[in-house]
Amino acid sequence: MLRTILGVVLGAIVAVIVVGVVEGVGHTIFPPPPGVSLTDPAQMATVMSRITFPAKIAVLLAWVLGTLAGASAGDVIAGRRAWAGRIVTLVVLALSIFNMITIPHPVWFMIAAVLGILAAGALADRAFGKPRTA
Numbered sequence: 001m002l003r004t005i006l007g008v009v010l011g012a013i014v015a016v017i018v019v020g021v022v023e024g025v026g027h028t029i030f031p032p033p034p035g036v037s038l039t040d041p042a043q044m045a046t047v048m049s050r051i052t053f054p055a056k057i058a059v060l061l062a063w064v065l066g067t068l069a070g071a072s073a074g075d076v077i078a079g080r081r082a083w084a085g086r087i088v089t090l091v092v093l094a095l096s097i098f099n100m101i102t103i104p105h106p107v108w109f110m111i112a113a114v115l116g117i118l119a120a121g122a123l124a125d126r127a128f129g130k131p132r133t134a
Contacts, residue, residue: 003077007084011074012091019066019092026058044103056109064116067092071124082129089121 027038033050036043070092071085078084096117100110 003079004081004084007074007076007078007081008087008091010077011070011072011084011088013070014073015066015070015088015092017066018069019062022062022065023059026055026062030055030058041102048104048106056106060109060112060116063092063096063113064120067117067120068124071121072128075124075128080128080130082125085121085124085129089117089124092121093117 030052032038032047032055036047038044038047067089070088074084074088075082093114096113099105100113105113
């Protein structure tokens with residue numbers, strides 16, 4: 001049980017780090033409009049309507065890769081117990097939904113985010129969630 005809890009905690013940390021790094025790279029490649037504070041939710045609402053499609057894809061990619069990395073790490077740390085990765089997936093999904101509620105996102109993005117996060121969690125589950133039999 002302790003190993004599963006450790007897997008969940010460390011998996012969530014890995015997910016947050018990967019999301020932050022990939023979003024940081026995305027913001028470097030596709031910078032927000034000049035003079036916009038990324039920490040102000042009111043400004044972020046207007047930014048979402050003005051940023052380019054590739055910039056939105058970069059955020060989506062960050063969430064999916066973060067889920068994949070975090071859920072995979074959680075499963076491996078927990079001794080290949082799939083529950084650790086599943087919980088990490090749900091944590092990332094909950095944080096993403098909170099983000100989408102706080103900052104308006106296009107409907108296509110919200111659908112793609114939920115499906116992408118769930119698919120990444122399922123992939124991690126399949127790859128690292130249970131011991132393989134020979």
